[in-house]
Amino acid sequence: MDPNLVQFKKGVLELCVLALLSQADSYGYDIASRLADAIDMGEGTIYPLMRRMQKDGMVSTYLVESASGPPRKYYRLTASGRDSLNAQKAAWTDFTRSVAAVLEQHQEKTP
Template sequence: MEPNLIQFRKGVLELCVLALLSQADSYGYDIASRLSETIDMGEGTIYPLMRRMQKDGLVSTYFVESSSGPPRKYYTLTENGRQSLNRQNAAWTAFTKAVASILGQRDTPSATPAPHGSTTLTVQKA
């Protein structure tokens, strides 16, 4: 796998977790499973992130009894977490639009060739 792809995933992991928790409270294994299905991030990456997010006040936890074992630790967004989600979402949207714009320039005709022997180039904006 390309090293950049790994960094892309790690870079958006917190945003993705905040987005998942904005939909519903969840426990670590469920969060890891959902992320594994969509962006191929494993369980080992989630738990350190969840501890940091709790320490930073973005999430809080509570326990729910489980019929199949010990109580599960659920994570829920705090108000700081919701604000962070909104800020990160806005930043992500602006960033991806900017990158798409740059990448799109490569795929669209951006110049009209000059007549033979001329050094003039006419640039057209898409």
């Protein structure tokens, strides 16, 4: 994988998890497999991230009985997680818009 791409993805992983959880509560495997498909990451790295986000108070957890095997740990977005999502989303949108503008200028100069 392109090393630049790895750095980009690292930066937006948290934003992606927040966005995913803002739609519905979810459990580790589900978050990991959906993000792995979307941005091509190693699935194992989701758990250190969830741990950190939980300690930072962005998500909370609760257990749900599952039909097969032990109860599943679900993650839910907290109020501060939602604030963080809005802030990061705004920053991301601003940033990508500026980058796109710069790239466009570059394209006009070098046809």
